[in-house]
Amino acid sequence: MTLADLKRGQQGIIKDVSSIHIPLKLLEMGCLPGNLVELVQVAPFADPMYLNINGSHLAIRKETAIHILIETVDEQAD
Amino acid sequence: MSKQINVALIGNPNTGKTSVFNALTGLNQKVGNYPGITVEKKEGICKLPRGVKAHIIDLPGTYSLNASSLDENVVIELLLNKNDKDFPDVAVVISDVENLKRNLLLFTQIKDLEIPTILVINMSDRMAYKGISLDIEYLERKLQTKIALISTRKNKGIDDLKELITNYKDLSTTPCLNASSIDKNYFDNLRKAFPNQLLYKLWLVITQDVNFGKTNRKTIDDVSSFKTKSKTDLKRLQQKETIKRYQFINDTLKKGQTIDLASAKDLRIKLDRILTHKVWGYLIFGVILLTIFQAIYDWSSVPMDFIDSAFASLSEWTKSTLPDGAFTDLLAEGIIAGLGGIVIFIPQIAFLFLFIAILEESGYMSRVVFLMDRIMRRFGLSGKSVVPLISGTACAIPAIMATRNIESWKERLITILVTPFTTCSARLPVYLIIISLVIPEGRFLGLSYQALTLMLLYLIGFGAAVGSAYILNKVLKIRSKTFFVVEMPNYKLPLFKNVALTVIEKTKAFVFGAGKIILAISIVLWFLASYGPGEQFNNAERIVTEQYANVNLNEEELSQKIASHKLEHSFIGVTGRAIEPVIRPLGYDWKIGIAIVSSFAAREVFVGTLATIYSVGSDEEETIKNRMAGEVNPILGGPLFNFASGISLLLFYAFAMQCMSTLAIVKKETNSWKWPMYQLVIMSGFAYLVALIAFQILK
Numbered sequence: 001m002t003l004a005d006l007k008r009g010q011q012g013i014i015k016d017v018s019s020i021h022i023p024l025k026l027l028e029m030g031c032l033p034g035n036l037v038e039l040v041q042v043a044p045f046a047d048p049m050y051l052n053i054n055g056s057h058l059a060i061r062k063e064t065a066i067h068i069l070i071e072t073v074d075e076q077a078d
Numbered sequence: 079m080s081k082q083i084n085v086a087l088i089g090n091p092n093t094g095k096t097s098v099f100n101a102l103t104g105l106n107q108k109v110g111n112y113p114g115i116t117v118e119k120k121e122g123i124c125k126l127p128r129g130v131k132a133h134i135i136d137l138p139g140t141y142s143l144n145a146s147s148l149d150e151n152v153v154i155e156l157l158l159n160k161n162d163k164d165f166p167d168v169a170v171v172i173s174d175v176e177n178l179k180r181n182l183l184l185f186t187q188i189k190d191l192e193i194p195t196i197l198v199i200n201m202s203d204r205m206a207y208k209g210i211s212l213d214i215e216y217l218e219r220k221l222q223t224k225i226a227l228i229s230t231r232k233n234k235g236i237d238d239l240k241e242l243i244t245n246y247k248d249l250s251t252t253p254c255l256n257a258s259s260i261d262k263n264y265f266d267n268l269r270k271a272f273p274n275q276l277l278y279k280l281w282l283v284i285t286q287d288v289n290f291g292k293t294n295r296k297t298i299d300d301v302s303s304f305k306t307k308s309k310t311d312l313k314r315l316q317q318k319e320t321i322k323r324y325q326f327i328n329d330t331l332k333k334g335q336t337i338d339l340a341s342a343k344d345l346r347i348k349l350d351r352i353l354t355h356k357v358w359g360y361l362i363f364g365v366i367l368l369t370i371f372q373a374i375y376d377w378s379s380v381p382m383d384f385i386d387s388a389f390a391s392l393s394e395w396t397k398s399t400l401p402d403g404a405f406t407d408l409l410a411e412g413i414i415a416g417l418g419g420i421v422i423f424i425p426q427i428a429f430l431f432l433f434i435a436i437l438e439e440s441g442y443m444s445r446v447v448f449l450m451d452r453i454m455r456r457f458g459l460s461g462k463s464v465v466p467l468i469s470g471t472a473c474a475i476p477a478i479m480a481t482r483n484i485e486s487w488k489e490r491l492i493t494i495l496v497t498p499f500t501t502c503s504a505r506l507p508v509y510l511i512i513i514s515l516v517i518p519e520g521r522f523l524g525l526s527y528q529a530l531t532l533m534l535l536y537l538i539g540f541g542a543a544v545g546s547a548y549i550l551n552k553v554l555k556i557r558s559k560t561f562f563v564v565e566m567p568n569y570k571l572p573l574f575k576n577v578a579l580t581v582i583e584k585t586k587a588f589v590f591g592a593g594k595i596i597l598a599i600s601i602v603l604w605f606l607a608s609y610g611p612g613e614q615f616n617n618a619e620r621i622v623t624e625q626y627a628n629v630n631l632n633e634e635e636l637s638q639k640i641a642s643h644k645l646e647h648s649f650i651g652v653t654g655r656a657i658e659p660v661i662r663p664l665g666y667d668w669k670i671g672i673a674i675v676s677s678f679a680a681r682e683v684f685v686g687t688l689a690t691i692y693s694v695g696s697d698e699e700e701t702i703k704n705r706m707a708g709e710v711n712p713i714l715g716g717p718l719f720n721f722a723s724g725i726s727l728l729l730f731y732a733f734a735m736q737c738m739s740t741l742a743i744v745k746k747e748t749n750s751w752k753w754p755m756y757q758l759v760i761m762s763g764f765a766y767l768v769a770l771i772a773f774q775i776l777k
Contacts, residue, residue, distance in 0.1 A: 017317075019313055019314055019317050020310070020313075022561075023146070023485070023561045023563065024142075024144055024146075024313070024316055024317070024320070025141060025142075025144075025146055025485075025563055026561070026563050027317055027320050028141050028142045028144070028180075028183055028320055029141060029180060029563065029565070030179070030180055030324070032320065032321055032324060033321075040347065040350065041350055041351070041354045041355075041448075043354070043356070043448060043449060043451065043452050044356050044452060045452055047451075047452050048448060048451045048452065048461065048562065048564075050350070050354060050448055050566060054179065054180075055176075055177065055179055055180070056177065056179075056180050056565070057346065057565065057566040057567070057568075058563055058564060058565050058566055059444075059447075059448045059451075059562075059563075059564045059566055060561075060562060060563055060564075061451070061561070061562045063561075064561050064562065064563075
């Protein structure tokens with residue numbers, strides 16, 4: 001699943017980021033494989049998305065979020 | 079006396095870098111521009127212990143040394159150029175205790191440049207609140223630096239920082255990690271090809287395409303012994319580098335920082351649940367905007383009245399004190415009247431800047447960006463366009479500079495092009511005087527017609543901006559990568575000192591900028607109106623006396639006829655009447671025409687111009703408003719400023735692109751004359767059309 005599928009309040013672990021579609025700036029703000037991400041809040045139509053990535057609070061658009069692969073935290077526990 | 083120490087303040091946005099700068103320099107600071115570009119350059123002097131002085135530069139905020147904007151480029155260009163007179167003897171990296179992990183990324187990059195570096199951990203007063211504790215000694219060892227734990231809010235730790243700056247020679251210049259291990263082969267080759275250069279600098283030059291000294295991207299590519307990589311490969315390497323740096327930071331913080339989540343409180347999440355809510359968020363934003371506009375008008379009316387009467391008495395005093403003559407007239411009628419027209423708006427402009435500064439400082443502006451992004455995107459804009467559109471109500475120039483953090487070029491260009499439609503403070507003088515002339519004083523639902531008209535004009539401005547953005551989005555065929563990242567910083571109570579300094583600085587820049595133009599224009603206008611070519615002007619007295627020989631005029635009436643005959647045949651009158659055919663269909667006479675033409679330098683000149691023209695044309699001392707009310711339309715009869723021509727003028731000023739400074743800034747920001755010329759022609763053409771239709775319907 002991708003970051004865009006996350007529900008409000010849900011957490012996930014970043015698995016992979018497609019470096020062609022993701023700006024370096026986002027990586028530098030902590031959007032890297034292995035980091036924890038939480039969906040804090042969404043604007044109407046679930047876009048943009050307000051995230052807490054590894055302690056960094058930031059908002060990105062859905063079109064960017066679909067290029068970030070994640071695993072939800074409860075999935076991982078299985 | 080020893081030489082000044084050059085200090086550069088570097089840090090992520092929202093780390094309180096400016097607060098540290100203000101704490102170090104106080105009022106000893108000045109804001110200018112970097113040569114050739116419009117990036118703000120803030121520098122100041124700080125007194126250190128033992129009589130040493132430091133020259134401090136507050137560099138633009140950046141998340142890393144991989145620049146993605148003009149502002150960030152400034153940071154790299156300075157740090158790579160040892161010959162720059164501002165090249166830092168010591169770099170002070172400012173971090174926020176709550177975002178240490180992310181802030182340290184930039185720190186490790188600076189360390190790789192082998193510049194003596196101090197790490198400032200700011201907002202330390204929030205550590206207990208957040209349950210954070212730090213092992214400073216361990217961190218200093220691991221990061222090869224000295225740490226100053228400070229709180230600008232509580233004014234703590236600043237002296238420690240000053241002490242560290244004074245002893246900058248003791249700082250280590252060893253990098254804290256070896257980033258080149260991400261691709262050993264590649265970096266070994268690079269080192270062999272350029273044995274005398276710093277490896278990390280070379281890497282930055284390759285990935286950024288910036289210059290340092292004599293080395294640039296091309297000279298590296300030209301060395302045959304070294305084979306560089308494709309763009310995609312380089313980007314992959316940069317990603318690897320970032321991961322590598324974070325690994326080091328995570329390892330370091332695992333030991334150096336403990337966070338007790340049980341005692342941590344997070345106000346941000348609680349506030350954001352309401353402030354970014356689908357319904358409440360927008361409602362609150364609406365209420366805040368309304369409050370701001372209401373406050374601007376209510377609060378500034380008292381100081382404005384005071385300034386108004388002060389300038390009126392100053393002008394009167396000049397006339398009665400100085401000997402009669404051309405110079406006194408110029409001073410009293412041209413310069414003082416013109417300057418009064420700008421000084422009177424200081425209160426409103428200051429309040430506007432005050433509110434914008436508070437919105438930015440508190441962190442609320444990012445929430446507005448988040449809320450508005452989806453809506454703005456429908457019009458080809460970005461959520462980040464909201465900031466320029468709001469600050470455009472103060473002045474389009476800083477607003478256009480504020481578009482720099484919009485990542486997509488198309489969205490940024492559209493924002494730049496439509497921002498001049500928002501009602502800037504220079505339009506206010508024009509609106510206010512015309513509204514008071516042509517809109518009746520009644521009330522509707524407790525709101526005065528005049529205030530409603532003003533509000534309507536603001537709405538028209540926003541509507542024009544958003545509407546034209548929609549069209550531009552359809553018309554412009556620009557493919558640009560759109561991505562959007564906005565940090566949602568923690569909420570902060572704005573620091574009084576920061577807000578006050580911003581307001582003073584911005585207001586000063588506005589007043590002096592506009593003041594210079596108004597002064598120049600009022601002098602030129604006064605000369606053009608007081609002298610003229612040919613028979614008609616030079617022999618005005620004889621011609622008029624002969625013309626009215628059979629009519630019984632008293633001396634005063636006669637001298638007034640002479641004055642207006644002179645004005646009509648002065649340089650300005652001749653020019654004005656030449657352009658009159660163009661503006662007559664809009665309901666204006668040649669005097670308004672001259673005022674409009676001079677408004678293309680800056681809109682607020684309008685009132686001053688009419689003041690100058692009318693004072694030259696009459697002997698009586700009257701307020702500018704009464705004089706305008708007394709003007710008669712030469713063709714149609716009746717007052718010149720009536721409902722039809724007034725509305726036509728208001729609409730003309732709402733849409734026309736009349737500000738040379740804005741055109742200049744658009745040229746700088748878009749790097750071409752094409753866009754400002756489009757703005758000038760299309761906006762002003764549209765303004766003419768709308769004003770024409772309005773007058774023809776209403777007359």
